[in-house]
Amino acid sequence: xxxxxxxxxxxxxxxxxxxxxxxxxxxxxxxxxxxxxxxxxxxxxxxxxxxxxxxxxxxxxxxxxxxxxxxxxxxxxxxxxxxxxxxxxxxxxxxxxxxxxxxxxxxxxxxxxxxxxxxxxxxxxxxxxxxxxxxxxxxxxxxxxxxxxxxxxxxxxxxxxxxxxxxxxxxxxxxxxxxxxxxxxxxxxxxxxxxxxxxxxxxxxxxxxxxxxxxxxxxxxxxxxxxxxxxxxxxxxxxxxxxxxxxxxxxxxxxxxxxxxxxxxxxxxxxxxxxxxxxxxxxxxxxxxxxxxxxxxxxxxxxxxxxxxxxxxxxxxxxxxxxxxxxxxxxxxxxxxxxxxxxxxxxxxxxxxxxxxxxx
Amino acid sequence: xxxxxxxxxxxxxxxxxxxxxxxxxxxxxxxxxxxxxxxxxxxxxxxxxxxxxxxxxxxxxxxxxxxxxxxxxxxxxxxxxxxxxxxxxxxxxxxxxxxxxxxxxxxxxxxxxxxxxxxxxxxxxxxxxxxxxxxxxxxxxxxxxxxxxxxxxxxxxxxxxxxxxxxxxxxxxxxxxxxxxxxxxxxxxxxxxxxxxxxxxxxxxxxxxxxxxxxxxxxxxxxxxxxxxxxxxxxxxxxxxxxxxxxxxxxxxxxxxxxxxxxxxxxxxxxxxxxxx
Numbered sequence: 001x002x003x004x005x006x007x008x009x010x011x012x013x014x015x016x017x018x019x020x021x022x023x024x025x026x027x028x029x030x031x032x033x034x035x036x037x038x039x040x041x042x043x044x045x046x047x048x049x050x051x052x053x054x055x056x057x058x059x060x061x062x063x064x065x066x067x068x069x070x071x072x073x074x075x076x077x078x079x080x081x082x083x084x085x086x087x088x089x090x091x092x093x094x095x096x097x098x099x100x101x102x103x104x105x106x107x108x109x110x111x112x113x114x115x116x117x118x119x120x121x122x123x124x125x126x127x128x129x130x131x132x133x134x135x136x137x138x139x140x141x142x143x144x145x146x147x148x149x150x151x152x153x154x155x156x157x158x159x160x161x162x163x164x165x166x167x168x169x170x171x172x173x174x175x176x177x178x179x180x181x182x183x184x185x186x187x188x189x190x191x192x193x194x195x196x197x198x199x200x201x202x203x204x205x206x207x208x209x210x211x212x213x214x215x216x217x218x219x220x221x222x223x224x225x226x227x228x229x230x231x232x233x234x235x236x237x238x239x240x241x242x243x244x245x246x247x248x249x250x251x252x253x254x255x256x257x258x259x260x261x262x263x264x265x266x267x268x269x270x271x272x273x274x275x276x277x278x279x280x281x282x283x284x285x286x287x288x289x290x291x292x293x294x295x296x297x298x299x300x301x302x303x304x305x306x307x308x309x310x311x312x313x314x315x316x317x318x319x320x321x322x323x324x325x326x327x328x329x330x331x332x333x334x335x336x337x338x339x340x341x342x343x344x345x346x347x348x349x350x351x352x353x354x355x356x357x358x359x360x
Numbered sequence: 361x362x363x364x365x366x367x368x369x370x371x372x373x374x375x376x377x378x379x380x381x382x383x384x385x386x387x388x389x390x391x392x393x394x395x396x397x398x399x400x401x402x403x404x405x406x407x408x409x410x411x412x413x414x415x416x417x418x419x420x421x422x423x424x425x426x427x428x429x430x431x432x433x434x435x436x437x438x439x440x441x442x443x444x445x446x447x448x449x450x451x452x453x454x455x456x457x458x459x460x461x462x463x464x465x466x467x468x469x470x471x472x473x474x475x476x477x478x479x480x481x482x483x484x485x486x487x488x489x490x491x492x493x494x495x496x497x498x499x500x501x502x503x504x505x506x507x508x509x510x511x512x513x514x515x516x517x518x519x520x521x522x523x524x525x526x527x528x529x530x531x532x533x534x535x536x537x538x539x540x541x542x543x544x545x546x547x548x549x550x551x552x553x554x555x556x557x558x559x560x561x562x563x564x565x566x567x568x569x570x571x572x573x574x575x576x577x578x579x580x581x582x583x584x585x586x587x588x589x590x591x592x593x594x595x596x597x598x599x600x601x602x603x604x605x606x607x608x609x610x611x612x613x614x615x616x617x618x619x620x621x622x623x624x625x626x627x628x629x630x631x632x633x634x635x636x637x
Contacts, residue, residue, distance in 0.1 A: 101422075102421050102422050105579050106578060106579050114377055117373050118370065118373055118374075121366070121369050121370060121373065122370075124366075124369075125366045144369075148373065148376070151376075151377070152376070152380070155377070155380055156380075157423075157574070157576060158576050159384050159576065159624075159626070160572045160575055160576055160624055160625050160626055161380070161383065161384065161387070161572070161622075161624055162548055162571040162572055162622070162623075162624055163571065170376045173372060174369065174372055174373070174376075177365060177368050177369045177372060178365075178369055180365065181364075181365025181366060181368070181369065182365070204463065208444040208465055209463040209464070209465060210463065210464045210465055210466045210550050211466075213463045213464055216463050217463070266457060266460075266461055267461070271450060271453075273453070273454070274457070
C-alpha cells in the first residue's frame with residue numbers, strides 16, 4: 001500500500017503539531033483542575049478524551065507520530081542512530097573496495113561499480129515502501145550516494161580518464177532526486193555539499209584555474225554558501241524542513257570561510273596584504289553574523305538566529321584568544337571571557353524580547 | 361511523484377554511466393592521437409599486492425606510474441602568460457607571496473622521449489660526475505659529494521628519459537608543432553607559477569603533475585607483467601613473490617602507451633626485450 005507520509009511531509013508535520021497541542025491541552029486541563037479553576041463535566045471530559053485518543057491512535061497508525069515525550073526522545077535517538085548507520089555503512093563500502101580492489105578482475109570491478117548504486121537505490125525504494133517514518137531509507141540513500149561517488153571516481157581511475165567537475169554535478173543531481181523523492185534530509189545535505197563544491201570549482205574554472213584547487217580560495221565558498229542560503233527562499237510546500245537545511249548548510253559555509261580567511265589572509269582573492277585581509281575578515285565575521293542575527297529575528301527564522309549566534313560567539317572568542325592569551329595573565333584572560341559572557345547574556349536577553357512580539 | 365522519482369534515480373544512474381562509457385569509447389576509438397613505446401625507466405611499477413591465500417604470494421598492483429623529469433628551464437614568464445597566468449606583480453606587494461598564492465592552471469604538456477633535453481641532461485650529469493671524480497682523486501671531495509657521485513651514477517641508468525619540452529592550451533596546435541607521434545606525448549597537465557630570481561620576484565613555471573599519471577592496467581597486461589617479473593630473481597625468503605628488477609634490468613621492460621582523442625592514455629602492450637638499450 002502506498003504510504004502518504006513520504007508523499008505529504010507537510011501534512012505529517014501539521015498532524016504532529018496537532019498531536020503536540022492535544023498533549024499540551026490535557027496537561028493544562030490537569031493543572032487548571034488542580035488549581036480549581038476548571039471543572040469539566042465527567043461526561044464531556046470522557047467524550048473529549050475518547051475523541052482525542054481516537055485521533056492520536058489514528059495519527060499514530062497513519063504517520064507513526066510521537067504522541068508522548070518519551071516517544072519523541074526515542075525518535076530523536078533513532079534519527080541519530082540512522083545518521084551514524086548511514087555514515088558507517090558508507091565508510092564500510094569505501095574500505096571494502098579499498099582493501100580488495102586489486103584482487104578483482106576488470107569485469108568484476110565494473111560490475112561492482114555499476115550495480116552498487118543501482119541496488120542501493122532499489123533498496124531505498126523497497127524500505128521506503130515499508131517504513132512509515134524513514135529510518136532505514138536515509139542509510140541506504142547515503143550508501144547509494146557514496147556508491148555513485150565511488151563509481152565515478154574508480155571508473156575514471158580504471159580507464160585512465162581525466163577528473164572532471166561534472167562528477168560533482170552528477171552527485172548533486174542524484175542526491176537531489178533521492179532527497180526530493182523520499183524527503184530525505186541527509187541526502188539533501190550531501191547534495192548541497194556536492195553542489196557547493198561544484199559551484200566553487202566552477203568559479204575557479206571560470207577564471208581558468210584548475211577545478212580541483214577549489215579549496216584554495218575560501219571566498220568561493222562564501223559566494224556558493226550565499227547562493228544556497230538564497231535558494232531557501234524557493235517555496236517548499238511539500239517539504240517544510242528543507243528550507244532550514246538550505247539555510248544551515250549555506251550559512252555554515254559562509255561563516256566557516258570567513259573564520260578561515262580571518263586567520264589565513266593569503267588565501268583571499270583580495271589584492272591586499274594578507275594581514276590586512278585577515279583584519280578585514282575578522283571585522284566581517286562580526287558584521288555578517290550580526291546582520292544574519294538581525295535578519296533571523298526579523299524573519300523569525302530560529303535556525304538562522306541560532307547558527308549566527310554560535311558563530312558570533314566563535315568569532316568573538318577566537319579574537320579574544322588571539323589578542324590576549326599571550327599578553328594577559330590567565331586569570332585576567334578568563335575574567336574578560338566571563339565578562340564577555342555576561343554581556344552576551346544581556347544581548348541575548350534583548351534578542352529574546354524582540355522575538356516575543358506577535359507572530360506575523 | 362515517488363514512483364517517478366525512483367525511476368528518475370535509476371535512469372539517472374544508467375545515464376551517468378552511459379556517458380562515461382561513451383567518453384571512453386570516443387577516446388579509444390579510431391587512430392590513437394599518440395603512440396609511444398617507453399621503458400621501465402619511464403613507467404614505474406608502484407606496488408605489489410598480497411594475494412589473500414598467502415601473505416607471501418604477491419603480484420603487481422593494477423596501477424603503474426608514468427614518470428618524467430621535472431626540469432623545464434624553458435618555462436619562463438612568456439610561456440606562463442601564454443597559458444593564462446598574469447605575471448605582473450602589483451607594485452608594493454610581496455612578490456614571492458603574491459606568486460605563491462596563484463593557483464595552478466590546466467593545460468597540455470608536451471613530453472619528449474629521449475630527445476635533446478634528455479641528451480643535454482645526460483651530458484651535464486656525466487660532466488658533473490667526471491668533475492667530482494677528479495676532485496675525489498685529488499682528495500678534495502666532501503662526504504656529501506661522494507653521495508652525489510653515487511646518486512648521479514644511479515640516475516644515469518634509472519632516471520626517466522621523458523622530458524617536458526613545451527606546453528599550450530591548444531593541443532591540436534601543439535601536435536602540428538610536434539608531429540612525431542612516436543616521440544612526443546601530448547597530455548593534459550597542471551602547471552603552476554613559482555617565485556625565482558633575486559628576492560623571488562621573477563615568475564617561473566613548473567609542471568605540477570599530469571592529470572593522468574597513474575595508469576591502470578587491463579587484466580591481460582597485468583598478467584603479462586606478472587609473468588615477466590616471475591622470470592627475475594625473487595627476494596630472499598619470499599619464494600612466491602614475483603622477481604624484482606634491478607635498475608639495470610628495468611630498461612628491458614617495454615610499455616606501449618596510446619593517447620586517445622581526449623588525450624587520455626592507456627597501456628596497449630607490455631613486453632620484455634633481451635638486451636637493455
